[in-house]
Amino acid sequence: MKLAADSHQRLEEFFREYFQDEDFRLPLIYFYGGRFTRFFTRIIKVHGITFGCRIFIMPALISVNQISEPRLSENLAAHEITHSLQYKTHGFIGFFYNYLGSYLRNLRKQEKWDLPARQAAYLEIPFEVEARDAAEKFVEWNDHKRRLKSENNN
Numbered sequence: 001m002k003l004a005a006d007s008h009q010r011l012e013e014f015f016r017e018y019f020q021d022e023d024f025r026l027p028l029i030y031f032y033g034g035r036f037t038r039f040f041t042r043i044i045k046v047h048g049i050t051f052g053c054r055i056f057i058m059p060a061l062i063s064v065n066q067i068s069e070p071r072l073s074e075n076l077a078a079h080e081i082t083h084s085l086q087y088k089t090h091g092f093i094g095f096f097y098n099y100l101g102s103y104l105r106n107l108r109k110q111e112k113w114d115l116p117a118r119q120a121a122y123l124e125i126p127f128e129v130e131a132r133d134a135a136e137k138f139v140e141w142n143d144h145k146r147r148l149k150s151e152n153n154n
Contacts, residue, residue: 001070003029003077010145011081014138027088029081031072033059048076050083052092078138082131099127 003011012026030053041049041058048057057080063071087095106121107113122128 001031001033003031004069007077010142011078011138014078014141015081015085015134017141018134018137026081027053027084029084030054031062031070031077032056033062033070048080050080050087052087053084055080055084074142075135075139079131079135082134083127086127086130095127099125102126 002008008026008029012024015026016022016024032054033056037056038059040056041047046058047061048055050056057072057076061072061076065071083095090098102125103121106124107117110117110121
């Protein structure tokens with residue numbers, strides 16, 4: 001499924017401000033949440049994974065709104081879209097090389113290979129740090145925009 005037009009526009013506006021780039025354009029983003037995605041995300045134990053402009057989200061995290069349209073948490077959407085933009089900046093191979101290299105270096109520092117060490121190594125990947133930061137800032141930005149709109153309507 002494609003990102004809804006209003007969501008695309010809102011995220012594009014946010015990233016334009018976030019990157020301080022008036023010419024920024026958000027590429028078409030596609031989300032997947034079918035059976036293959038359920039199987040894939042369960043095996044690798046992630047909520048979502050991004051490959052270029054294609055984002056695979058654990059189906060349990062996709063809800064349906066009042067008019068039967070799929071919905072995704074804004075935090076998760078912004079996080080995964082940040083990864084999509086990182087692919088655009090670094091290229092497919094560059095992104096994977098840097099991502100996996102960072103993970104392995106971080107894991108080596110842990111001196112263990114257990115689950116807590118793998119989780120800590122993952123959390124320290126610079127691409128993940130950036131994606132969490134962008135997602136957090138998007139939620140704050142979006143809440144601020146909603147408050148302003150609500151105040152202007154009163």
